[in-house]
Amino acid sequence: MSTAGWRHGARLAGAGVVALGTVLALTGCFGASTDVDSDADGDFADDGCTSVVVATSSEKVNMLDALADAFKESPQHEGLAECATVRPINVSSGDATRFLTAGGDWPDDDARRWPTMWSPASTVWTERVAAAASASLVGEPESFTHTPVVFGVPETMAKALGYPGSEIGITDFEALCQDPAGWASVGKPLWGSFKISKTNPNTSTTGLSAILMQSYEASGKTVDLTAADVAAAAEFSRVFEECVIHYGDTTGKVLNTLYDETQNGSGGSGYVSAVALEETSLLNYNQGNPDSHTVQPGETLTPPKEKLVAVYPSGGSMWSDNPITVLGADWVTEVQATAGAAFAEFLQTDAAQQILPEYGFRPLDESVALGDLFTAEYGVDPAGPAVTLPKPSVDVVSAAIDQWTQIRKPSSVLEVIDISGSMDEAIGDGRSKLDGAIEGAQSTLGHFRSSDEVGVWAFTTGVSSAAGQNIVVLRDVSPLASDRESVDSSLDDLRFADRQGTPLYDAIAAAYEEMTARAEPGRINAIVVLSDGQDTDSTISLDSLIAKIGKESSEGGDDAPVRIFPIAYGEGADTGALQRIAEATGGQWFDASDAAKIDLVFASVINNF
Known part of the structure; x- marks a missing residue:
């Protein structure tokens, strides 16, 4: 396919999916970042130089900022006909892959932010775009740094497994998942079940690497993994997935929750036992930057009370x-492409390689010293890993992703949608807030398997149902x-509903009671809440709601916890309250303050299920 044909192809249809069996409350407010993160992405004002935007995953933004500054002083920059300014922006590897393979323009209203270059976490992603769209679109990717995928385990828990003296393998984790005694099987009954956090392999490099590492482990191989090996590993991986607390779109959101629990509790946390992550993310966490955000001048980082150690x-x-590559998209000018190629060349130089360890990345040049960050003090072993697993072929990667779709942990999700009067407000693209919420919820349905449980409630004052006052049940959990079409139709009916007040806390309390009564071990039990405003009509206070939903989230936890994932929708949303609600249950909140991007936010939410 030509780049012109690619650009004018399909445009981001079906980007988001919402899982059922979780309680989903849609209230017009979101508490998490959208796929293309505009926060802390630098000054895009015209400085007279050629602008070279690099789409990259969050953990590389700080490093690429430093490399961009060093590039300005390099011979590679001096060789350009005019100056160039490299500007990294945060876009997850999986999301960038989706944008590039879907066709159309880059999904950002500000064309200044459309990327000249792309630096995903792995060449797995560039190969997928080359296979699904066009090899010319991804140019000639070349790696400039690397980092191993590890399991981050709270140090106290790791020592209970024999760390650092004993080897620990994925089979050991799988055995703890399979054993009903959980941590009690290694003499720690108070710690409850063994809990793993993994990201969604459709959007995250670590999630994808983890499922491939599981197949390698089950096959006993360290090279030449085949699609047949992946198929034979299905039962091993299914058991491993049963330990997953919930899937996430990024590791940073999981690490933020863990960090907050560690800092605000007794120092430990029953939230998770092991997190699949890149070594560089673990180093950031242990320095006090759990989401690997761009550290601002003067910002003070506070290390966690309990560090993670790399297994x-x-x-x-x-x-x-x-890798990094100059994109073959038709919005990339010849001048930008030339400047991008010069920056890619600079990244291979000794001057650039010397910068990498300062940001938790390993240089390709093994003669470059790793420095003080790569030490046991920060939870890593500079000599690890002892065994490197090669990247499988594209067909094996596809087989692993397809298998995960079938064997991933089942979900039970309740979506709770705010239909109060303020949802009639326009979002600037010809749609109302409610239109955006309905279409976002509809787009999630294709994510669920027929065996996944899904329910939909709506709330406002002046209505009632078997679920209680101020609640309308569109679909029981x-x-x-085969009900996708009927659920789609029921969501459409919300456009004609009478819209009055916002009993947000009451609706969440009722949804939580419903989901805890039916929650089962072995499922991701969740509530998704979408709201665009502040609570105006509840009988329960926020503090009372937090006390109600948070009592089962203490250390050790429940074997069938119900986690809440609020979406703060629109600028009027009470983001502080929604964040507290999410944190009380070990869920995550999502920020859709730009209501026009609700489809992208829904895609982010659904990755958890």
Whole structure:
């Protein structure tokens, strides 16, 4: 396909999906970042130089900022006909892959932010775009740094497994998942079940690497993984997935929750036992930057009370090889492409390689010293991993992703949608807030398997149902089966509903009671809340709601916790309250303050299920 044909192809249809069996409350406010993160992405004002935007994953933004500054002083920059300014922006590897393969323009209203270059975490993603769209679109990717995929384990828990003297493998984690005694099987009954956090392999490099590492482990291989090996590993991986607390779109959101629990509790946390992540993310966490955000001048980082230590699985680790390439998209000018190629060349130089370890990345040049950050003090072993697992072929990667779709942990999600009067407000693209919420919820349905449980409630004052006052039940929580069209139609009916007040807290309390009564171990039990405003009509206070939903989230936890994922929709949303509600249950909040991007936010939410 030509780049022109690619650009004018399909445009981001079906980007988001919402899981059922979780309680979903849609209230017009979101508390998490959208796919293209505009926060702390630098000054895009015209400085007289050629602008070279690099779309990259969050953990590389700080490093690329430093490399961009050094580039200005390099011979590669001096060789350009005019000056160039490199500007990194945060876009997850999986999301960038989706944008590039879907066709159309880059999904950002500000064309100044459309990327000249792309630096995903792994060449797995560039190969997928080349196969699905066009090889010319991804140019000639070349790695400039790398970091291994490890399991971050709270140090106290790691020591209970024999760290640092004993080897720990994925099989050991799988055994803890399979054993009903959980932590009690290694003499720690108070810690409850063994809990793993992994990201969604459709959007995250670590999530993708983790499922491939599971297949390597089950096969006993360290090279030449095949699609047949992946198929044979299905039961091993299914058991491993049963330990997952919920999937996330980024590691940073999981680490933020862990960090907050660690800092605000007794120092430990029952939220998670092991997190699949890149070594560089673990180093950021242990320095007090759990989401690997761009550190601002004067910002003080506070290390966690309980650090994570890197477990390099005895069966081997995959590496994120971090390529960079000049895109062959038709919005990239010849001058930008030339400047981008010069920056890519600079990244291979000794001057650039010397900068990488300062930001938790390993240089390709092994003669470059790793420095003080790569030490046990920060939870890592500079000699690890002992075994490197090679990246499989594209067909094997596709087989692993397809298998995960079938064996991932089942979900039970309740979506709770605010239909109060303020949802009639326009969002600037010809749609109202309610239109955006309905279409976002509809787009999530294709994500669920027929066996996943999905329910939909709406809330405002002046209505009632079997679920209680101020609640309308569009669909009881039950297996989705073949009901996608009927759920789609029921969501459309909300456009004609009478819209009055906002009993947000009451609706969440009722949804939580419903979901806890039916929650089962072995499922992701969740509530998704979408709201665009502040509570105006509840009988329960925020503090009372937090006390109600947070009592089962203490250390050890429940075997069937219900987590809440609020979406703060629009500028009037009470983001502080929604964040507190999410944190009380170990969920995550999502920020859709730009209501026009609700489709992207829904896609982010659905990755958890």
